[in-house]
Amino acid sequence: MADTAQIIVDERIKKESFGSRLMQRPELGAIAGVVLVTIFFLFTADSAMFTLSGIMNFMTPAAQLGILAIGAAMLMIGGEFDLSIGSMVAFAGLIFGACVVTFGLPLIIAIPITFVFAALVGALNGAIVLRTGLPSFIVTLAFLFILRGVSLVGLKLATDGSTQLRGVRDAVEGDFLTPLFSGDAFGGLFAWLAEIGLVETFNNGAPKVPGIPVEILWFIALALAATYILLRTPYGNWIFASGGDRNAASNSGVPVRRVKISLFMLTACCAALVAIITVMDAGSTDARRGFMKEFEAIIAAVIGGCLLTGGYGSAIGAFFGAIIFGMVVIGLSYTNFDQDWFQVFLGGMLLIAVLFNNYIRKRVTGER
Amino acid sequence: MAKPIIQMENIEKHFGNIIALAGVSFDVVPGECHCLLGDNGAGKSTFIKTMSGVHKPTKGTITLDGKPMHFDSPRDAMEAGIATVFQDLAMIPLMSVTRNFFMGREPTKGRGPFKRMDIKTANDICVESMRAMGINLRGPDQAVGTLSGGERQTVAIARAVHFGAKVLILDEPTSALGVRQTSNVLATIDRVRKQGVGVVFITHNVRHSMAVGDRFTVLNRGKTLGTAERGRITAEELQDMMAGGQELASLEGSLGGTV
Numbered sequence: 001m002a003d004t005a006q007i008i009v010d011e012r013i014k015k016e017s018f019g020s021r022l023m024q025r026p027e028l029g030a031i032a033g034v035v036l037v038t039i040f041f042l043f044t045a046d047s048a049m050f051t052l053s054g055i056m057n058f059m060t061p062a063a064q065l066g067i068l069a070i071g072a073a074m075l076m077i078g079g080e081f082d083l084s085i086g087s088m089v090a091f092a093g094l095i096f097g098a099c100v101v102t103f104g105l106p107l108i109i110a111i112p113i114t115f116v117f118a119a120l121v122g123a124l125n126g127a128i129v130l131r132t133g134l135p136s137f138i139v140t141l142a143f144l145f146i147l148r149g150v151s152l153v154g155l156k157l158a159t160d161g162s163t164q165l166r167g168v169r170d171a172v173e174g175d176f177l178t179p180l181f182s183g184d185a186f187g188g189l190f191a192w193l194a195e196i197g198l199v200e201t202f203n204n205g206a207p208k209v210p211g212i213p214v215e216i217l218w219f220i221a222l223a224l225a226a227t228y229i230l231l232r233t234p235y236g237n238w239i240f241a242s243g244g245d246r247n248a249a250s251n252s253g254v255p256v257r258r259v260k261i262s263l264f265m266l267t268a269c270c271a272a273l274v275a276i277i278t279v280m281d282a283g284s285t286d287a288r289r290g291f292m293k294e295f296e297a298i299i300a301a302v303i304g305g306c307l308l309t310g311g312y313g314s315a316i317g318a319f320f321g322a323i324i325f326g327m328v329v330i331g332l333s334y335t336n337f338d339q340d341w342f343q344v345f346l347g348g349m350l351l352i353a354v355l356f357n358n359y360i361r362k363r364v365t366g367e368r
Numbered sequence: 369m370a371k372p373i374i375q376m377e378n379i380e381k382h383f384g385n386i387i388a389l390a391g392v393s394f395d396v397v398p399g400e401c402h403c404l405l406g407d408n409g410a411g412k413s414t415f416i417k418t419m420s421g422v423h424k425p426t427k428g429t430i431t432l433d434g435k436p437m438h439f440d441s442p443r444d445a446m447e448a449g450i451a452t453v454f455q456d457l458a459m460i461p462l463m464s465v466t467r468n469f470f471m472g473r474e475p476t477k478g479r480g481p482f483k484r485m486d487i488k489t490a491n492d493i494c495v496e497s498m499r500a501m502g503i504n505l506r507g508p509d510q511a512v513g514t515l516s517g518g519e520r521q522t523v524a525i526a527r528a529v530h531f532g533a534k535v536l537i538l539d540e541p542t543s544a545l546g547v548r549q550t551s552n553v554l555a556t557i558d559r560v561r562k563q564g565v566g567v568v569f570i571t572h573n574v575r576h577s578m579a580v581g582d583r584f585t586v587l588n589r590g591k592t593l594g595t596a597e598r599g600r601i602t603a604e605e606l607q608d609m610m611a612g613g614q615e616l617a618s619l620e621g622s623l624g625g626t627v
């Protein structure tokens with residue numbers, strides 16, 4: 001049994017080039033997209049865009065969207081959609097804001113409460129989808145409105161009629177968990193890098209980039225963790241199976257319901273994380289938070305290679321999809337183009353990505 | 369005769385107003401191949417699906433190793449050592465052969481948060497099991513969607529044989545197979561039977577069932593027409609029972625006795 005892994009030479013296989021193997025990876029399109037967009041801005045944008053501070057500038061919105069997109073991608077691979085994540089950002093923002101401002105709770109309690117609420121709504125979404133067999137598209141569309149409305153009403157209750165809840169920054173000031181969710185990390189390192197001249201400084205000697213915004217670190221960590229889970233753990237295999245064919249997966253012993261509900265909870269928690277980070281960053285929360293983010297997240301996931309039909313996709317792809325987003329949104333302001341080209345670009349990118357994914361799927365499944 | 373591993377008594381299954389099974393009793397003893405025969409729509413697939421946890425019976429009892437059993441999901445049945453090749457194979461075209469092979473029962477290594485799929489072991493077992501069935505995979509990471517129908521069926525069979533510790537259920541496993549692969553499957557049934565596994569074999573091919581069957585149960589319109597032991601029934605008798613007796617006789621003349 002020593003050489004069991006060795007595959008007997010088969011005269012019916014043409015040698016597969018590295019290129020054609022690469023073509024079968026779902027994230028390929030997104031990586032190619034990043035390269036293209038980079039080239040485009042290298043030619044059209046002010047050179048400041050690709051300095052360290054320019055990169056942080058577009059990576060910050062990319063990270064905020066990307067955290068949502070990675071959750072959305074995992075859910076899409078599992079065969080479902082969640083259109084309520086944008087509203088969930090507002091809802092979780094309200095819960096979090098109310099916890100720290102209205103009730104004056106410390107972060108160590110406020111943050112878990114926020115995640116628990118988000119996870120419960122996610123589980124409710126999932127339970128309704130699984131119990132009724134309705135498409136998740138329609139169920140979560142209902143929650144898109146429900147959560148947005150609840151956030152509005154809740155904000156008015158919490159603030160006596162305003163739709164903005166202020167005072168978060170003061171409330172979390174000095175909490176030992178604050179640096180985990182807001183501000184910049186590695187400040188010392190960047191100060192030192194500035195001293196030895198590797199990072200540009202302002203006239204007063206402070207580094208132009210004071211550190212890496214924490215959301216970027218969350219974004220990278222989440223992308224790595226999601227990729228590991230998808231490709232290397234049994235749970236990841238179950239996600240692909242549940243999205244590929246629910247019946248076949250269930251008949252083969254995959255606990256499909258558990259997988260899908262947990263994915264809905266995970267996506268909602270991603271939204272809660274974005275809510276916590278952005279609310280602490282802004283110092284306030286409002287009902288428009290996360291508006292339209294569900295579509296942007298799904299588009300980033302699709303650009304990243306996720307099939308709308310489920311069972312195929314990648315977290316790394318969604319990672320690059322979100323970066324493309326950030327580059328375009330911010331990058332246009334470094335060019336002479338009108339900012340509003342952004343929407344055109346978005347639609348075009350989505351269309352190309354869907355066509356490309358369709359082609360890749362046919363290659364992978366050998367469909368003719 | 370040995371005590372049955374699994375015993376199904378008076379199983380009924382209704383889908384809305386359709387009575388798919390109207391009281392079927394059936395059992396499997398260790399080391400036997402019990403053939404389940406019957407016309408299209410007789411209820412064979414529905415019946416084995418109640419045995420493998422896909423459907424909950426509307427009425428009737430399932431006894432496993434002498435204890436009453438309620439399967440809530442196929443996973444429960446699998447954990448009890450029952451593996452099934454479903455008629456639709458339960459394969460996912462976008463996933464690789466190995467990932468399909470181990471779907472739901474992935475081998476792992478490491479502990480705690482570092483518990484991960486043991487991909488190398490999985491690939492080795494998968495390639496080796498497929499070779500034992502007479503198919504050389506181009507690569508274990510090939511997507512199942514690119515396999516031929518028979519290759520796909522073989523993956524499903526190899527998977528069930530690998531996991532069928534007590535009972536192996538095969539729902540028309542040879543419908544898409546070539547001559548060599550079919551004889552391989554029949555030889556495999558014989559092999560696992562000798563290891564003490566109880567095999568349930570559904571087929572429309574009387575010759576195949578006569579080749580490996582120890583007992584034969586014929587279903588017709590959701591009811592059993594009876595169970596016969598090997599040697600007590602001829603191929604012709606089985607054939608007639610499966611077809612419900614009548615029409616085949618009249619066809620036989622015009623087809624020149626080829627059926």
Ligand SMILES: Nc1ncnc2c1ncn2[C@@H]1O[C@H](COP(=O)(O)OP(=O)(O)OP(=O)(O)O)[C@@H](O)[C@H]1O
Nearest residue numbers: 383386388406407408409410411412413414415455
């Ligand atoms: N999920 C279901 N809903 C409604 N009716 C069903 C369902 N599953 C099976 N049936 C009905 O039950 C009957 C038995 O079907 P079953 O698939 O068990 O037949 P079979 O003996 O396996 O036939 P074949 O030889 O064609 O595979 C059929 O009339 C079928 O229409």
Ligand SMILES: [Mg+2]
Nearest residue numbers: 412413414455
């Ligand atoms: Mg059938």
